[in-house]
Amino acid sequence: MSHNHPYKIAPDHNFETINATISPHGQLNILSKVEVAKLLDSSQSGLYKLFRSCSLAVLNTGNDLDDGKELLERYSNFDISIVQQERGIKLAVKNAPANAFVDGKMIKGISEHLFTVLRDVIYNNDAINENPNFDVDTTEGITDAVFHMLRNANLLHPGQDPNLVVCWGGHSISRGEYDYTKEVGYQLGLRSLDICTGCGPGAMKGPMKGATIGHAKQRTPNGRYIGITEPGIIAAEAPNPIVNQLTIMPDIEKRLEAFVRLGHGIIVFPGGAGTTEEILYILGILLHPDNKDIPFPLVFTGPASSAEYFERVDRFIGDTLGPEAQAHYKIIVNDPEAVAREMVDGIKKVREFRKQSDDAYYFNWQLTISSDLQHPFIPTHDNMRNLELHKNQPSHLLAANLRRAFSGIVAGNVKEEGIRTIEEFGHFELHGDAEIMHPVDELLESFAKQNRMKLPGREYKPCYKVIK
Template structure:
C-alpha cells in the first residue's frame, strides 16, 4: 500500500542544528477512528490529558535510526515538536510539527515509522482507558496485573491462537561491539532458518541484530513475513527507539509490565552481551524461575556470544553464583560462538514447551502457568529514597533477593538513559545502593566491568556513573 502522508508545502525547517519536517500522516491498517472521549484524553497534561506522554513516545518513534540513548537530550533536540489528532468524517490523521527529518523520504513518512506512530497512539489510549494497567495500587493482585498485561497484548494483536510455540525473546545491550552485533545477526539467521520468530526490546544493538538475521533466514525458507515483535515502555523508548525491522510494536505502561510481557509471550530466551539493562532482565527472569512453583516448568534459556565475549559471560555466571547460587545457574545454558547450536537448543526447547502446554492444557500463546510473585509485578519508582532502602542481604530468599537486585539495576538504567532518572540525578546527586558487602562487592565489580567495556552508553558517548555503592 503506498504512503498517503501529505507533507505541507515548505515543510523542511531547522530546529537548532537538526532538520525537521511538518506533515499530516494517515493511518496504515492501524487505529483509524477515535471516540470523542479518546480524542479528549490527548489534551495537554495541564488539562488532565495524555499529551505529554503521547508526545514523548511519538518523538522517540520518529527518531528511529538515529544514534542517541538519552531521553532528556532527545526532548531538548526537538523542543518545538508537536503532534495532534485531526478528526475527520472518514477517520483520523495525525499532524506533526517539527518532526525529525530522518523519518521522511522525499517529504513522505517512512511506512514502518508511520505504523509505529499509530501503535503509540493505540497503546497510550488503551492503557489510559484500562486503569488497572496504570495503577500503582500495592493491593492489586498478581492475577489482576497479569490479566491487564494479557489485555494489552491482545489489543495489540500480538496474541495469536492456534500457533505452535516459536517466539524467542532476545535480550542484550544497545551498546555492543561490531563483532557482538554481527554474532547476534548470525544467531537470528540460524533461528530464522528453523522457523522461529523473534521478540526483543525493539531497540538497536542486540535488539536489532537477531531480527535482521532472522529476516534472511525466513526469506531463504520462503516463510513469508516473519514476526519481529518489539516490546518497550514510555521511560525507555526514547533511549531505545524501535528499530525499522520491528513489525509488531507494543508500548507497555511500565518496565515491570514490559518484562512480564516478554516472559508470558515468549517461549524461550536468548541472552546476548549487554549492560545494566540486560543484567536487570536476567535477574528478573531468574528470580521468577527460582520460584518453587516454576521448578518443573520448561523455559529454555541460553546465554551466548562470540568467543570474544567469553570473559563477559564468565563474569555474569560468577555473579549469579555468588548472589543467587547454583540453582539459579541450573536454569540457563551457556553456548559460546556457535549460532547453529543456539538455534538447535531453542528448537528442542520448543518441543518441550509444546508438550508441557499440551499436557497441562495451557495456552501456547500466553504462559498463564508461570508464577510471578508481587515483588516482580509492582512498579518500582527509582527515587533516591527507594534506591537507598532496597533490601540487599544474602540471607533473604533467593527470589526476593533477585527482585531487589533487579530493582537496583532498573534504577541505574533510569539514571543512565531515562529523562526522569537523569533529571533526578542532576537535582539530587547520585543514587546510593547499600547492602551486604558479600553482595555489593560483586555488584560493584560487575558494574565497573560494564563501564570499562563501554556497555553503559553508546560508543563515542562519555559515561558518568549515576550511582554510588556502599556496604
C-alpha cells in the same frame, strides 16, 4: 495506503525537521471527542506528554541518540496533534526529525509505529488504568492486564505452535557482537522461529535482521519480529525498522512480564545494566518454588570475544544467587547453530508440557510471578537506598531486589525522569551486605570499562555509588 502532505521544512536547534500530516494504517482511524481531549489537554490527564514523548522517540528511529532527556531537548519545538475529520483521523506533526521521511513522505514503517503509539496510549489509559475491572494491585490483576494489552496489540495467536524466541541484550554492543546476534537470528530463522526483542538497535535489531534472511531462505511466510517497549526506555531504544509488530507497555515491569508470558524461550546476548536487569528478572521467576517444574529454555551467548563478559556475569550470579540460579541457564560461546538447536529442543519441551497441562501456547499462564517483580519500582533516592540487598531472604526475592537496583541504574543512565533526578539530587546510593555489594560493584565497573553503560565514544558518568 498512507498519504503524507509535507508543507515546509524548518530548523530546530540546527537539526533538520519536517511538518506533515499522516493518515493511519489499519483499523485505528476513529477516536471519540473525549479520547482526543484527553490526549491533547495535558492539564486534564497528562496523556499528551506521554503521547508526545513516545511519538518523538518513534520518529527518531535510526539516530544514535540514546538519551531521553537530550532527545526531548533537541526537538523541544516538536508537536503532534490529532486532526479529526468525518472519515476518521489524521496525525499532524510539526518539527519532526527529518530522518523519518524520504522525499518528504514519512517512511511507512515509522508511520505504522506512530499509530501504534496512539493505539497503546489510549488503550492502556482507558481500558486498563481507568477500568475498575482491572485490579492492578494484585498479581492476578496485573497478569490479566498484560494479557489484554497483548491481545489488543494482536500479538496472541491461538492455534500456532510455540516458536517465539525472546532475545535480550545491549543496544550499544560492539560490531563483532552485533554480527554474532545476526548469525544467531539467521539460524533461528532457518528453523522457522520468530523473534521478539525490546525493539531497539544492537542486540535487539541483529537477531531480527538475521531471521529475515533465514525466513526468506525457508520461504517462511509471515515472519514475526515483535518489539516490546515502554515509555521510559523508548527514547533510548527507538524501534528498529525491522519490527513489524510493536507494543508499548505502561512500565518496565509489565514489559518484562509480557516477554515471559508471550515468549517460549529466551536468548541473552552481551549487554549492560539493562540486560542484567532482564537476567535477574527471569532468574527471579525461575527460582520461585512454584515454577521448578515448568520448562523455560534460557541461553546466554555471544562471540568468542564475549567469553570474559559471560564469565563475569556467571560469577556474579553464583556469588549472589548461588548454584541453583546458575543451573537455570546454559552458556554457549561462539556457536550460533548450537544456540538455535538448544532453543528448538527447549521449545519442544515447552510445547509438550503445555499440551499435557492444557495451557495455552500463546500465553504462559502457569508461570508464578511474585508481586516483587510485578509492581512498578520507582527509583527514588530513598527507594534505592532502602533496597533489601542481603542473603537473609529466599533467592527469588533477592533476585527481585537486585533487579530493582539495576532498574534504577538504567533509569539514571538513559531515562528522562531518572537523569533529571540524578542531576537534582546526586548519585543513587546502594546499601547492602558486602557479600552482595562487592559482586555488584565489580560487575558494574566492568561494564563501564567496556563501554556497556552508554554508546561507545561517550564518557560514562556513574549515576550510583555502591556503599559496602
